[in-house]
Amino acid sequence: MSTKGLLIVLSGPSGVGKGTVCSALRSRVPDLIYSVSATTRQPRLGEVDGINYFFKGRDQFLSMIENDQLLEYAEYVGNYYGTPRDFVEETIANGKDIILEIEVQGALKVKEKFPEGIFIFLTPPSLDELKDRIVGRGTETQAVIDHRMSVAVDELDLIKHYDYAVVNDEINQACKRIESIIIAEHCKVRAQR
Amino acid sequence: MSTKGLLIVLSGPSGVGKGTVCSALRSRVPDLIYSVSATTRQPRLGEVDGINYFFKGRDQFLSMIENDQLLEYAEYVGNYYGTPRDFVEETIANGKDIILEIEVQGALKVKEKFPEGIFIFLTPPSLDELKDRIVGRGTETQAVIDHRMSVAVDELDLIKHYDYAVVNDEINQACKRIESIIIAEHCKVRAQR
Numbered sequence A, B: 001m002s003t004k005g006l007l008i009v010l011s012g013p014s015g016v017g018k019g020t021v022c023s024a025l026r027s028r029v030p031d032l033i034y035s036v037s038a039t040t041r042q043p044r045l046g047e048v049d050g051i052n053y054f055f056k057g058r059d060q061f062l063s064m065i066e067n068d069q070l071l072e073y074a075e076y077v078g079n080y081y082g083t084p085r086d087f088v089e090e091t092i093a094n095g096k097d098i099i100l101e102i103e104v105q106g107a108l109k110v111k112e113k114f115p116e117g118i119f120i121f122l123t124p125p126s127l128d129e130l131k132d133r134i135v136g137r138g139t140e141t142q143a144v145i146d147h148r149m150s151v152a153v154d155e156l157d158l159i160k161h162y163d164y165a166v167v168n169d170e171i172n173q174a175c176k177r178i179e180s181i182i183i184a185e186h187c188k189v190r191a192q193r
Helices: A018-028 A058-066 A086-093 A104-113 A126-138 A142-160 A172-186 B019-029 B059-066 B085-093 B105-111 B127-136 B142-161 B171-187
Strands: A007-009 A070-078 A077-083 A098-102 A120-125 A164-167 B007-009 B068-077 B079-084 B098-101 B117-124 B164-167
Touching: A007 A018, A007 A104, A007 A172, A018 A098, A018 A172, A058 A070, A070 A086, A070 A104, A077 A086, A077 A164, A086 A098, A104 A120, A104 A142, A120 A142, A120 A172, A126 A142, A164 A172, A164 B171, A172 B164, A172 B171, B007 B019, B007 B105, B007 B171, B019 B098, B019 B171, B059 B068, B059 B079, B068 B085, B068 B105, B079 B085, B085 B098, B105 B117, B105 B142, B117 B142, B117 B171, B127 B142, B164 B171
Parallel strands: A007 A098, A007 A120, A120 A164, B007 B098, B007 B117, B117 B164
Antiparallel strands: A070 A077, B068 B079
């Protein structure tokens, strides 16, 4: 077995179930560390620094960008969100695996800075199924649904940049496939040298 | 999931437990097809052609060599043994995985002809453990034991030509790792395209 941990990047289109699969995986594999994001937004009630997020001032965050301390970042509704490089690197240096759940564009940015990561694309069983899930969220207008579907179809084309594709047909099966990928990656001869 | 099957080549030094792991794996994964060897030796009582071996005349076997119908072959105590290419290719074309249990040199010959195979090297937990297993077989002389250990040490160096290394510390763990490798390989984006 490799003594170094792995960075597992779990991505896929909006509505595919990344969050649900990631939560299920964390309860099945308690040793798996969850990558904590940095953000400039204010903590909400009950949120703990270093557990839910690393809360940063805007200047601190801009300095992290400047010093290449983020594997990726994005601005959303006036706040910055990003993946601190240090936390990932310290975790894997300690021999632990770390999982990062992230949307498709963010994952591709991570790949540029951290190509040795294991990039897993979670796919819907079919486009109809994905549409049902997006519609099933409730109050979206037809225009929003159409836009989300169009983005999802574009994102599915980016699967070619990933190492693995896992179909999220059934939560336990999807988790089992991801667990298998992690076990197999630790057995790789390249990883062991 | 890929619609094509995979050729899984399970190899490793003499005494590491290839046969035991392979049998256990076959009962855990009933869909896995076992590669049947061709041989020129006479069938023993109860052996069935196409199940235990494909029994061939010497001329037939030589013609298979001539026509590149074997992924590898070797001569042993006056008889030929080899891996028929057709059986492997038909099985994977039908979408089924096939496992070939073979010694280290044979596996490397298979890799030359079938580089798309998944090459798994079964390793002992330690050299001491391997020695115990070789000695434990019983009636070998010290010279035979020393020779086998020396061959095993040389063979361990060939691990670099393999895709995966699986430690045979405990049979169920070794099987679980190999099952994980098979599941992961079916999720590879390359394999799905």
